[in-house]
Amino acid sequence: MALLAHDFTGETVLVFGGGRVGARKARGFAEEAAVVVVSPEFADAAFGDAALVRAAPGPDDVREWVARADPVLVVAATDSETVNDAAAAAARDHGALVNRADESGGRRAGSVTVPATVEDDPVTVAVSTGGASPALAKHLRERIGDELAGAGGMADLSGEVRAELKAAGVPPADRRRAVRRLVRAPSVWKALRTRGANPRQQAEVVLADELGEQYSP
Ligand SMILES: C[C@@]1(CC(=O)O)c2cc3[nH]c(cc4nc(cc5[nH]c(cc(n2)[C@H]1CCC(=O)O)[C@@](C)(CC(=O)O)[C@@H]5CCC(=O)O)C(CC(=O)O)=C4CCC(=O)O)c(CCC(=O)O)c3CC(=O)O
Numbered sequence: 092m093a094l095l096a097h098d099f100t101g102e103t104v105l106v107f108g109g110g111r112v113g114a115r116k117a118r119g120f121a122e123e124a125a126v127v128v129v130s131p132e133f134a135d136a137a138f139g140d141a142a143l144v145r146a147a148p149g150p151d152d153v154r155e156w157v158a159r160a161d162p163v164l165v166v167a168a169t170d171s172e173t174v175n176d177a178a179a180a181a182a183r184d185h186g187a188l189v190n191r192a193d194e195s196g197g198r199r200a201g202s203v204t205v206p207a208t209v210e211d212d213p214v215t216v217a218v219s220t221g222g223a224s225p226a227l228a229k230h231l232r233e234r235i236g237d238e239l240a241g242a243g244g245m246a247d248l249s250g251e252v253r254a255e256l257k258a259a260g261v262p263p264a265d266r267r268r269a270v271r272r273l274v275r276a277p278s279v280w281k282a283l284r285t286r287g288a289n290p291r292q293q294a295e296v297v298l299a300d301e302l303g304e305q306y307s308p
């Protein structure tokens with residue numbers, strides 16, 4: 092199974108079903124997308140800042156909801172297979188992606204599953220078990236969380252350095268070597284994980300060692 096990344100900023104995700112599962116998907120996507128959840132009842136759970144619309148569309152009505160919301164992704168998370176089927180069909184006809192919560196991963200075109208994710212912005216790590224064991228995906232996600240401390244800071248710092256070396260005209264092969272060493276440097280990771288430390292300074296020491304005269308911060 093290949094995992095692809097998609098930025099939902101500024102896009103709409105439409106969720107059918109406001110149970111525990113619909114709430115979890117809504118919460119996840121609401122971090123970046125405009126999320127609308129349509130359901131006759133809503134679980135006592137957090138939905139992020141999703142808009143909750145109380146309605147119980149039948150299989151023949153979901154199409155209209157999809158047309159009105161114009162989503163790029165439809166999540167079918169009701170407890171009715173018929174409604175989920177209709178939501179999936181309507182989404183496909185609309186050209187939207189489909190996530191079905193009641194299947195261990197459909198194989199039809201446009202069908203996507205949601206991995207377990209852990210984020211240290213701008214870094215995201217996703218775990219999929221190919222639908223075999225979502226509980227394991229969750230468990231691995233929890234274990235990976237601690238490993239990720241400082242990764243967001245490292246992405247920002249090495250991203251900056253990358254741009255600086257490019258602007259300074261450092262040749263690509265040297266640039267690659269330097270950035271590869273920087274993202275592995277224990278001293279920089281340590282500084283990123285220590286309050287009050289100066290990771291940028293640690294990075295400069297590593298870069299000066301790697302690039303010699305080519306590097307002047
Ligand atoms: C295929 C997929 C489709 C999709 O939903 O996208 C799917 C399908 C199904 N899940 C089921 C059950 C459970 N799902 C979870 C949890 C999560 N499920 C998620 C994703 C996915 N679930 C996709 C595949 C991901 C992969 O490749 O591994 C996570 C990772 C992401 C998210 O949902 O946000 C999220 C963890 C989030 C986190 O914490 O990080 C738990 C654990 C719990 O609740 O504690 C249970 C109960 C234990 C168990 O059954 O394993 C059932 C059976 C329903 C039934 O029995 O009726 C089906 C349907 C079926 O398998 O047919």
Ligand SMILES: NC(=O)C1=CN([C@@H]2O[C@H](COP(=O)(O)OP(=O)(O)OC[C@H]3O[C@@H](n4cnc5c(N)ncnc54)[C@H](O)[C@@H]3O)[C@@H](O)[C@H]2O)C=CC1
Nearest residue numbers: 108109110111112113129130132147148168169170192193
């Ligand atoms: N992918 C996953 O992680 C998991 C998936 N599941 C599957 O997902 C489905 C949903 O799980 P839960 O949220 O636990 O179930 P649930 O029964 O708590 O929630 C279903 C929700 O759908 C709503 N609903 C019913 N008819 C509707 C309609 N016509 N339009 C819109 N909403 C409607 C209900 O009011 C309810 O809020 C389950 O049927 C199960 O197959 C279950 C556990 C985990």
